[in-house]
Every structure is written in structure tokens, then in C-alpha cells.
Amino acid sequence: xxxxxxxxxxxxxxxxxxxxxxxxxxxxxxxxxxxxxxxxxxxxxxxxxxxxxxxxxxxxxxxxxxxxxxxxxxxxxxxxxxxxxxxxxxxxxxxxxxxxxxxxxxxxxxxxxxxxxxxxxxxxxxxxxxxxxxxxxxxxxxxxxxxxxxxxxxxxxxxxxxxxxxxxxxxxxxxxxxxxxxxxxxxxxxxxxxxxxxxxxxxxxxxxxxxxxxxxxxxxxxxxxxxxxxxxxxxxxxxxxxxxxxxxxxxxxxxxxxxxxxxxxxxxxxxxxxxxxxxxxxxxxxxxxxxxxxxxxxxxxxxxxxxxxxxxxxxxxxxxxxxxxxxxxxxxxxxxxxxxxxxx
Amino acid sequence: xxxxxxxxxxxxxxxxxxxxxxxxxxxxxxxxxxxxxxxxxxxxxxxxxxxxxxxxxxxxxxxxxxxxxxxxxxxxxxxxxxxxxxxxxxxxxxxxxxxxxxxxxxxxxxxxxxxxxxxxxxxxxxxxxxxxxxxxxxxxxxxxxxxxxxxxxxxxxxxxxxxxxxxxxxxxxxxxxxxxxxxxxxxxxxxxxxxxxxxxxxxxxxxxxxxxxxxxxxxxxxxxxxxxxxxxxxxxxxxxxxxxxxxxxxxxxxxxxxxxxxxxxxxxxxxxxxxxxxxxxxxxxxxxxxxxxxxxxxxxxxxxxxxxxxxxxxxxxxxxxxxxxxxxxxxxxxxxxxxxx
Numbered sequence: 001x002x003x004x005x006x007x008x009x010x011x012x013x014x015x016x017x018x019x020x021x022x023x024x025x026x027x028x029x030x031x032x033x034x035x036x037x038x039x040x041x042x043x044x045x046x047x048x049x050x051x052x053x054x055x056x057x058x059x060x061x062x063x064x065x066x067x068x069x070x071x072x073x074x075x076x077x078x079x080x081x082x083x084x085x086x087x088x089x090x091x092x093x094x095x096x097x098x099x100x101x102x103x104x105x106x107x108x109x110x111x112x113x114x115x116x117x118x119x120x121x122x123x124x125x126x127x128x129x130x131x132x133x134x135x136x137x138x139x140x141x142x143x144x145x146x147x148x149x150x151x152x153x154x155x156x157x158x159x160x161x162x163x164x165x166x167x168x169x170x171x172x173x174x175x176x177x178x179x180x181x182x183x184x185x186x187x188x189x190x191x192x193x194x195x196x197x198x199x200x201x202x203x204x205x206x207x208x209x210x211x212x213x214x215x216x217x218x219x220x221x222x223x224x225x226x227x228x229x230x231x232x233x234x235x236x237x238x239x240x241x242x243x244x245x246x247x248x249x250x251x252x253x254x255x256x257x258x259x260x261x262x263x264x265x266x267x268x269x270x271x272x273x274x275x276x277x278x279x280x281x282x283x284x285x286x287x288x289x290x291x292x293x294x295x296x297x298x299x300x301x302x303x304x305x306x307x308x309x310x311x312x313x314x315x316x317x318x319x320x321x322x323x324x325x326x327x328x329x330x331x332x333x334x335x336x337x338x339x340x341x342x343x344x
Numbered sequence: 345x346x347x348x349x350x351x352x353x354x355x356x357x358x359x360x361x362x363x364x365x366x367x368x369x370x371x372x373x374x375x376x377x378x379x380x381x382x383x384x385x386x387x388x389x390x391x392x393x394x395x396x397x398x399x400x401x402x403x404x405x406x407x408x409x410x411x412x413x414x415x416x417x418x419x420x421x422x423x424x425x426x427x428x429x430x431x432x433x434x435x436x437x438x439x440x441x442x443x444x445x446x447x448x449x450x451x452x453x454x455x456x457x458x459x460x461x462x463x464x465x466x467x468x469x470x471x472x473x474x475x476x477x478x479x480x481x482x483x484x485x486x487x488x489x490x491x492x493x494x495x496x497x498x499x500x501x502x503x504x505x506x507x508x509x510x511x512x513x514x515x516x517x518x519x520x521x522x523x524x525x526x527x528x529x530x531x532x533x534x535x536x537x538x539x540x541x542x543x544x545x546x547x548x549x550x551x552x553x554x555x556x557x558x559x560x561x562x563x564x565x566x567x568x569x570x571x572x573x574x575x576x577x578x579x580x581x582x583x584x585x586x587x588x589x590x591x592x593x594x595x596x597x598x599x600x601x602x603x604x605x606x607x608x609x610x611x612x613x614x615x616x617x618x619x620x621x622x623x624x625x626x627x628x629x630x631x632x633x634x635x636x637x638x639x640x641x642x643x644x645x646x647x648x649x650x651x652x653x654x655x656x657x658x659x660x661x662x663x664x665x666x667x668x669x670x671x672x673x674x675x676x677x678x679x680x681x682x683x684x685x
Contacts, residue, residue: 140507
């Protein structure tokens, strides 16, 4: 069986933008299909739901979710000269796009993203962030016909990034938001759980969370723990009060964000548990971001929401980073939640 | 050597302006098949292919250096402040992966991006050069022990073939020019040359052209052909301001160039059926030709530029056939440049 970090590396490499999560789902299923006590189902949204049998039935029905999709691009037009026009799937800063390699379509054809040379751009064009429709992808096709042999409209493109170890025990790769969360859920399924619970690998988080709402409807949980990767703003040029969270601080347990007001009792209880068990944990300093909890907590007659996130630098960029110890501490905290939230 | 392999061998090693050694070592190895090779004081690689005996002496130049960043400061949290060393395209630099060429080996890193929630509302601007920081994932003490001020930070890219007869990767500006010169030398191998011939892979073009200027002074050519890259046509380029990909070398016409050389290059391309296109510039050329033409008592210059897309990014792209056809034209010019109409 692969280790958590081996799974993160493998999942990072898979292309799977919102609505095109099939390859990610297949990888996860193949890795966990022989785990004891697991039964598998999928739903109309393409979620992978895993019901794990624990030592005893759970008092509270508990679901853990992590989303399989990543941000990326979708091909919208092919020009007469064979260049591809595109738009973004999910929120990507256009200032990250120029001069990057992408992989296009199911065949993962290499593509070059950019625009005219900086030397030929006007002062204004150099100063202002590009509008996405000013950029194009070059796949080395000399005509529309040649390009059409390789690419169809609606094909996706993802960052072409190699997973790398870097710095002081850190990792760097694309799609760590939220493939690292997926790997954490896979960990929860590996060993024996105290009580029954469900793990849901969800679709379409980056375009509005439709996958998660379907998963919550199907699983009918009392408590949902959304496992995410969230922005760590502890980078150069950001004052400490704006960091939101930081690397090295352990899992991020939210009390509020732009989509959800979290369950105060659960938030405080989890922070207390973390302290008692000497697991580093932090919260978000401010009301920033949002995740699948926004859709899950209003499902059916309501679900008590919890969000536990990995502090990640440069999410939605070609290469995001995580500190290994934060991932390990998050795995510890999630195991604790798996075995305790069911019995609250 | 196959042209794609040649391009890969030339672009694989790093070589930023003033720190060209790894690229120069690879170039020297390749050039040593064609003549005696030496380095001059500025790090240019000079290959004497045929001696100049007081008559016509042709210099074929392409520049060896590539753009990069240079570490200027390590901040209190271990992030690296950098300055462009050559004209890095700041429109796509945020979030780019980089490689810091530190004394103990290469260190991976990322150019910091400010997270979206901290970005100002309204129109976004590309970063200013003074705001660029590199995250190498180490705290301040470790960062300071690993990285020296002045270390080069290379933008990470990868060489690959792409599409129908193209290659992409960092440093194709101007290693593809170097490849064209080597292709020319290969075509000239075994041919009896009636003129002197020197090939120069010059340093420091991206920071001012001092390498070519010094090499032209040192080698004393009577004429020089500069092979650099120029702007290829793309959906957003203006008509008449670019060369088309796969339509051959762009023969330069400019007040700083020698009119006879420009005309000869076109005539030779016609004579040998080599595709070419004209690149007309109203002022200087923006290449080493501008510097070589004013060395000593003046050197007559021409340019044969290779059309390239995404200049000064790590996804620069050239057509393999354009590199080959540039090599053919250079070889023809060496052989017949004194007698073409």
C-alpha cells in the first residue's frame, strides 16, 4: 500500500479539473478498493462514497469530504492559425499564466501558454494584468485543421508541473488543493476505525460545490468534516496580521469563512482536543475563503459543519507548497475526529 | 548531430549573462569539432575555423547567455529578493518555479504570489521588479547559509519537441542561433574555404552586448553575421512586425547593417532555394550586430534571425526547419558571400 505522501505525489500528477474527475476517482478507487470494511458507491455527481465499517455503529453519522477536482482551463476556440483560446475553470490569477506549460486534453498534449513578446507589448499591456481572452495556448499546430486533429472544444488543460521536494521538508506540486485532502481521507480508511463513518471524494468544488451537496444528500450525515487545502498567506510581502494561517502551525480549524459559519461547539471542542493531545492546530485569522461546507451544512435538515484544512502556499498556481509536518499533524487530528466525533 | 538533439544539448546547461560557464562548456565541446576553441576575458567561446590571411574574414556570432534573476538580498524570513539579470518577462513571473544555482547545488523555489484575498479590488497590475521574492522553503539562517548574494535564479522550464516540427524550452534565445551556426559549420566541414572564418558564442548579450563587442575586437573580422532570434507571428502580433514560423531566416535590413550584406543574403537564399523573409528595422537591430559594427574601425554586419514565440519566457518556441535553413544560409554566405549578386 502506498504511503500518504506517495499518494499525494501520484494524485498531484493526475489531470482532473472540475467535471472531469474520472481519472482521479479511478486512482483513488484502485488504491483503496481492497481495504477491509469499505463499501463503495458513486452518485450522479460523480462523487466516490466510501462507507467504512468501524468497531461499532456510530452515534452521530459522520462524513469526511475532500474534493477531487483541481483548477485548470477549458478550450473554447481554435483560431485559423491553430492557436487555442481558453477560459479558466476555477479562480486563477491571469498573472500566473503567461509563459507556463500546460497539458491539453485526454492525450495530455504539451501546450505553451502566453501572448506576444514583452518587447512588442505596449507600456499599458506590460503594466496591467492580462485579460484571459488576450492569452492563447500554442500546441505547435500550423493550422486550425491540424489543431482540430489533436484537440476538441471543451477539452481541458492543466498546469504541467512535476511534483518536487523542496526546502526544509516541504513539497511542491500542482493540484495539492485538494488532492492532499484526498490522500488524508485515504489514510482515514486504512486503519481500523472506532465507529462507522463515510468518506466522500467529491467533484466540482472549484466551480461551486455541486458535488459535495449531492454527497451530503446521499449520505445524510449529522456532522461533516471538510478536509481542504487553504491559503497560507505567510509569504514575502504580506504583514503577519494578513497571513490568515501559516505553515508550521498545523491543521487549520475554521470558525467562519465566506461560505459558512461553523459549529462553535465543535470548533472549540476540536481545538481543546488538539491541545490535550499535543497536536499543533491553528485557526483562520479572519473571514477568508470558503469550501464545500457551504453546500453541505444546509443539506436536508442540516449538517453540523467542521473544516480542517492544510495550510498551503500558492494554491491555484502551477506549484503549491505544503510543509510535511502540517500534513502529518492534520492526519493525526483527523484520526482523532474520526473516532471521537461519532460519539459526542 | 540531429538538430533537435543539438538544440537540447545547447539549451540543457544554464548560462545567465556573466555566468555563462556551464553553457560555454557545452558549446566548447560541440565547437571543438570545427576548429581551435578558446575563451576570451568576458567568457565568450571563440572557434577559429579558418585563418584570416589579411583578406575576407567572416565572423558568425550568436549569443550564449540567457535571461535570469540574481539574488540581491535575503530577508528576515528567508525569502530571496531578486533583480532581473536580462529582461525577464514580468507578466507571467508570479508563481513560477525557479532553480537557485547555489554553491552547494541547485535549490528549487517558487516566485511568491500574494494570495487572492489580499489582492486589491479592481484592475490588477503585473508585479514590479522590486517586489519579486523567491521562496526556497528555508528559514532565514538556513537560507543565508545556502545562498550567496549574486547567485543566479533560473526560471524552471523544460525542453521538448512540440507539435509539428517545433521545439520549446528556456534559452532558445539564443542557443537556437548557436545551433544554426553549428549547422553551418557542419555544412562547411571538408569544404575549402577561401576566407577566414571565426564562430563566436558571445556572453552578456542580454545585459548590453559587451561579449560580442570584445570578441569582435579580439578576432578582427571584416564582416559579421549575427544570428539571434526575432519575433514570430502569433494571433496578437501586428502584421509586418513579425516573421512567420517555418518561413526561414529573417534577413535584416537596418541603417546599422551593411546594405550589400543584406542584399547578398537574400540573393544567396534565392540561388539555393532557401526560404527567407525580410526583417526591416528603421533603427538599430536590438542584436549584437549593433555592437559589433562599431568595434575597431567598423565591421560590416548582417543579421539572420530565427523567428521565435514567447521571447524571454521558459516556453520559447522555434521551428526546427528555421534553425536548419538559417544554418544553410550562413554556410552559403561563408562560401559565396563575396561573389553573389
